[in-house]
Amino acid sequence: MAPTLYDVKPEVGDLIEIYRGTYQHWAVYVGDGFIVHLAPPSEVVGAGASSMMSVLYEKALVKKEDLWDVVGTNEWKINNSLDEECEPRPAEVIVRDACAMVGKELPYCVFRGNCEHFATELRYGKAESRQVRKAGQTVMVAGAAAFLGLGLVALAGAFFGGGKKENKNEK
Known part of the structure; x- marks a missing residue:
């Protein structure tokens, strides 16, 4: 179940990760219940998989909106996991x-x-996107598996069907 207003209170400067099904939307908590986020035209509450249409946009608007209006019924969490690798800037x-x-x-x-x-x-x-990095790794693994798969098919073909071919013109 998604956290509610009473379950969790973000601190100023926290990163908010909102689960939109096939991807996560990110924002920065700026206090008094508001977030600032980069929103392509397709980033609307309840858009679900159609929000993946954001790949078609070249521009996005920076918005300050109420956290709960942006989260809607989606699950979300505070995610400052890069704090382990990077020093956060001062909240102010x-x-x-x-x-x-x-x-x-x-x-x-x-x-x-x-x-x-x-x-x-x-x-x-420092601009970083772990979901892009993760997607890239998935694509690389899938590509390597496909490459290896094709190699195994070729190898099997050579082993099982790679004998001397008959020439129909030979007598």
């Missing part, structure tokens, strides 16, 4: 920089400049 700097971005239209690329890149850059001063 995160909030100042996040709020200064509100209303700006920024370049958007699901692979190089998505909502997670935006949020992690605000918190750590």
Whole structure:
């Protein structure tokens, strides 16, 4: 079950990860129940898998919205897991920089400049997207498996059917 207003209280500067089914949407908590996030036109509550249409957009708008309006009925959590690797910037700097971005239209690329890149850059001063990295690793593993699979098919073909071919013109 998704956390409610009474279960968990984010701290200023926390990263909020919202589960949208096939992907996660990310935001920065700026206090008083509000978040700042990079929202492509398809990022709306309840959009589900159709939010994957964000790959088609080249621009996104930085918005300041009520956390609960953006979360809707989706599950979410505070996710500052990069704190183990990176030093978070001071909370007041995160909030100042996040709020200064509100209303700006920024370049958007699901692979190089998505909502997670935006949020992690605000918190750590370094844009990173673990879901893009994870997806890339999955694609690489699938590609390697397909490559190996094709190699095994070729090997099996050579072993089982690779004998001398008959030439129909031979007598």
